[in-house]
Amino acid sequence: MGILEGKVIIVTGSARGMGSAEALDAAENGAEVIVTDILDERGNETAVEIGATYRSLDVTSKENWSEVVSSVLDEHGRIDGLVNNAGIYTSQDIFSGSTDTFQKIIEVNQFGTYLGMAAVTPIMSRQGSGSIVNISSVAGMRAQANIAYMASKWAVRGMTKGVAKTLASSGVRCNSVHPGAVETDILFSLEEEAVTDLISTIPMGRSGEPAEVAEVVTFLLSDSASYITGAEIVVDGGMII
Ligand SMILES: NC(=O)c1ccc[n+]([C@@H]2O[C@H](COP(=O)([O-])OP(=O)(O)OC[C@H]3O[C@@H](n4cnc5c(N)ncnc54)[C@H](O)[C@@H]3O)[C@@H](O)[C@H]2O)c1
Structure with missing residues (x-):
């Protein structure tokens, strides 16, 4: 029996x-x-490859979130986990990018994560249980020149802690x-060249595989992580030690 048996x-x-x-591992x-x-x-x-179902969801749309959450509730009656993984990237340096790019990054990475949490937390609180995993980045742990992406990922880290503290007593x-x-x-x-330079900064000497992140996400979604909330788990081969 898997550690997420029966969870939606x-x-x-x-x-x-x-x-x-992450979807496959779950x-x-x-x-x-x-x-x-x-x-x-x-x-x-x-979804077909994984044996899952698919729903179209633009994370920046409140209406879209409400449709998806309603359809999942109609079908399964509960929501046990949400992984706010959707994100977009820019390497544009500090103040060199357009304001439109800045706003788009914040809209998807930060506001999309906020809307997801706002959509599922009332349901999880009613259930008295639920686990949200927000995908930030090492960019949310340190200073980087790509200010929009960095700001969005620090925001994800900060919102995570606020939600964790506020909802801890509800079992979320x-x-x-x-x-x-x-x-x-x-x-x-x-x-x-940028990838080679980046990898040269990683103590483990290699990039990571998506499955290595997915296993950590599965753990956090599971009851094995029942006493962990508001934590930040870095999965980076030692990059920011
Ligand atoms: N790959 C890395 O090295 C790395 C490192 C740190 C953090 N991350 C984060 O991991 C997450 C996943 O990224 P990835 O590396 O798999 O990149 P990816 O580009 O392969 O995947 C991102 C996914 O998000 C979707 N997406 C984009 N905008 C969306 C929107 N408005 N609504 C719904 N979905 C949307 C894309 O269609 C895509 O399927 C992102 O949050 C990213 O910032 C990635």
């Missing part, structure tokens, strides 16, 4: 990359997984995960 779990931005690995551990994304074709394919846990350089489209979008 929504994973955002899970058509590909780390989100699809399903392999027994969860009923709802794969969500804005990439509908890829999302449907991922909320933690953040901070990946380093993980092999997905975000990493592959960087120049080869």
Whole structure:
């Protein structure tokens, strides 16, 4: 029996990359997984491969969140876990990027995470149980030049702690995960030289695999993490030691 047996779990931005690995690991551990994304074709394919269901969800839309949460409740009657994984990246340096880019990054990474938590926490509080895992980054743990992305990921870390403290007595846990350089489209979008430079800063001497982050997420979603809330777990091969 898997550690997520019987749990109903929504994973955002899970058509590909780390989100699809998190959805797969949760399903392999027994969860009923709802794969969500804005990439509908890829999302449907991922859901079929995993044995999950797919719902189209733009995390920046409050209405869309409410539709998805209602349909999951109609189908399963409960929501045990939410992984706020959807995110976009920019490497634009401090003050060099456009304000539109800044706002878009905050809208998806921060506001999308906020809307997700706002949509599921009333249900989890009523149930008296639930686990939210917010995917931040090492960028949410230290200073970086890409100010918009960094700010959004610090915000995710901060909101996590606020929700954890406020809802601890309701049985709802909320933690953040901070990946380093993980092999997905975000990493592959960087120049080869930038990737080599980045990897040279990692004490373990390599990038991470999406599955290595997914296993940590599964643990936090499970009852094995029953006394962990408001924590930040760095998964980075020692990058920010
Ligand atoms: N890959 C890394 O090295 C790394 C490191 C640290 C943190 N992260 C974080 O991990 C998360 C997953 O990223 P990834 O590396 O798998 O990248 P990715 O680009 O492969 O996946 C991101 C997913 O989010 C989806 N998405 C984008 N905007 C959306 C929206 N408005 N609504 C719903 N879905 C949306 C995309 O369609 C995509 O499927 C992100 O939050 C990212 O910031 C990644």
